[in-house]
Amino acid sequence: MATDHLYALLLAGGKGTRFWPLSREDHPKQLLKLFSDRTLVEETYERIRPLVSSDHIMVATSRGLALRLSAVLPEVPNSNILVEPVPRNTAPCIAVAAARLLARDPDAIMVVLPSDHFVNDRAMFLDVIAAAVTHAEQGRIVTLGITPTQPETGFGYIRFGEFVEDPEHPDAKVRARHIQAFVEKPDRTTALSFLKAGRYLWNSGIFVFRADVILEKVRQHLPSLYEGVLELGHVQGEAEAERIWRDMPDISIDYGVMEKADNLCVIPAAFGWSDVGTWAALSAFPGDEHGNFSFGKVVTVDCKENVLYSSTGLLATVGLSRMVVVVTHGAVLVCPIDRTQDVRAVVEELRQRSLTEYL
Numbered sequence: 001m002a003t004d005h006l007y008a009l010l011l012a013g014g015k016g017t018r019f020w021p022l023s024r025e026d027h028p029k030q031l032l033k034l035f036s037d038r039t040l041v042e043e044t045y046e047r048i049r050p051l052v053s054s055d056h057i058m059v060a061t062s063r064g065l066a067l068r069l070s071a072v073l074p075e076v077p078n079s080n081i082l083v084e085p086v087p088r089n090t091a092p093c094i095a096v097a098a099a100r101l102l103a104r105d106p107d108a109i110m111v112v113l114p115s116d117h118f119v120n121d122r123a124m125f126l127d128v129i130a131a132a133v134t135h136a137e138q139g140r141i142v143t144l145g146i147t148p149t150q151p152e153t154g155f156g157y158i159r160f161g162e163f164v165e166d167p168e169h170p171d172a173k174v175r176a177r178h179i180q181a182f183v184e185k186p187d188r189t190t191a192l193s194f195l196k197a198g199r200y201l202w203n204s205g206i207f208v209f210r211a212d213v214i215l216e217k218v219r220q221h222l223p224s225l226y227e228g229v230l231e232l233g234h235v236q237g238e239a240e241a242e243r244i245w246r247d248m249p250d251i252s253i254d255y256g257v258m259e260k261a262d263n264l265c266v267i268p269a270a271f272g273w274s275d276v277g278t279w280a281a282l283s284a285f286p287g288d289e290h291g292n293f294s295f296g297k298v299v300t301v302d303c304k305e306n307v308l309y310s311s312t313g314l315l316a317t318v319g320l321s322r323m324v325v326v327v328t329h330g331a332v333l334v335c336p337i338d339r340t341q342d343v344r345a346v347v348e349e350l351r352q353r354s355l356t357e358y359l
Contacts, residue, residue, distance in 0.1 A: 021331035060093040085242040120272025131174035132208035145201025151191035
């Protein structure tokens with residue numbers, strides 16, 4: 001594996017409204033400390049560092065978060081912070097990053113990583129990434145698929161086929177599969193059928209590919225974006241750059257490219273992954289014998305299977321079961337653990353009531 005040409009792009013522009021009240025517009029999910037004294041984006045950075053040097057790591061984020069991310073990732077050069085003047089989903093920032101890397105290194109290989117996920121087995125994660133790189137070197141677009149552990153309805157799925165033949169690495173312990181289809185988020189009955197079939201994986205949103213390969217796929221399937229990327233490479237001045245960004249299509253790399261492109265493969269992986277999509281996701285990481293996840297100063301009496309988080313003061317609970325209680329400066333959230341998807345509705349209600357100081 002040629003690590004001299006290996007780069008990582010951390011996607012760090014999201015807001016993570018489902019983690020309100022801890023996440024706010026100026027303090028989104030990737031800057032939260034949920035499992036340790038390090039933020040999720042720091043955890044992502046440290047996870048890929050054994051394979052990618054600091055000067056080969058790029059961070060795509062919004063204008064308002066650029067300084068914050070530079071502060072928490074001081075080893076990443078400021079020139080590697082890709083600032084999106086306006087949010088335009090993942091396809092534009094990946095395409096722009098690919099173009100920048102090609103100008104720097106014609107043989108660049110990109111590992112694209114959401115910056116707000118959790119991975120338990122880092123050694124296995126690195127083994128899977130290394131295997132993905134060997135396929136990317138051969139011109140394939142590789143995605144990582146997570147082996148399902150339950151009939152999850154909140155994820156997209158990938159249906160895989162036969163093994164990808166790899167004569168250059170016949171004894172590889174991590175093998176890729178051909179992708180037959182990308183599947184939208186299913187209902188519970190369908191998700192259960194996927195689990196039983198054993199031919200479906202969760203779509204992790206982690207990709208590995210050559211920069212020139214992905215840019216060519218963008219040219220084929222998103223020509224207007226490709227033209228914008230070329231134009232951006234020659235523009236001078238922030239106002240003109242912002243105009244070009246605004247004209248770019250607001251679309252994810254999944255919808256815009258992956259579901260249309262050929263020469264894709266998926267590597268099934270089981271390294272203790274979670275997208276940490278809602279407060280309920282933390283219930284998979286219990287910290288005591290009663291199945292409670294807790295962070296901060298928390299005292300429980302006769303409580304089980306709760307998510308309890310305090311960033312200020314003491315949180316004490318009595319007799320709670322399957323509840324989420326979050327205490328922060330100026331706001332408290334209390335809801336059943338199976339209603340955490342509805343936290344976004346609280347954020348929208350605050351916006352409608354012009355209670356912007358809580359956003």
